[in-house]
Amino acid sequence: MNSDSLDSTKLSLCMSDYEWEQILVFFEKKFFAENEIIFNEGDSADFAAFILSGSVIIKKRTEFSDKYFVLSILDKGSFIGENFLVTYGEAKRNVSIIAKESTELALIDRKGWAKLLHDKPDLANKMLIFLLYAISCRLSSMNERLEAMF
Secondary structure, three states, X not given: OOXXXXXXXXXXXXXXXXXXXXXXXXXXXXXXXXXXEEEOOOOEOXXXXXXXXXXXXXXXXXXXXXXXXXXXXXXXXXXXXXXXXXXXXXXXXXXEEEEOOOEEEEEEEHHHHHHHHHHOHHHHHHHHHHHHHHHHHHHHHXXXXXXXXX
């Protein structure tokens, strides 16, 4: 898999292009059509993914039947399903994600993650640092959205 597919401005925060190319060999490409469900809230958390192209909508079910709250729209270079990387056993998805447009993902499953941790521990650590940064940015953004609502 080629790192040119990813948004280098986001990824270069903690890794070189060469390092990302080394990590991406542990991932598998998958395409999703516009409005295709990537996963639903409550599904088993069995993979995480980088968005190579396109964008996704992250939504959370409300207390009202068939009603959702849009938490975020993420695009190229973003990472989704990250809670899978730090949970063990039968973790469940806490949000639903659908493709907003034709979207290509680079997926990593538990086997790939274990192999990355074993074969390239320094790079796996750098990837986790990137994910912590991304999660921190998302949390700040959500806080700003909540402040604007009240």
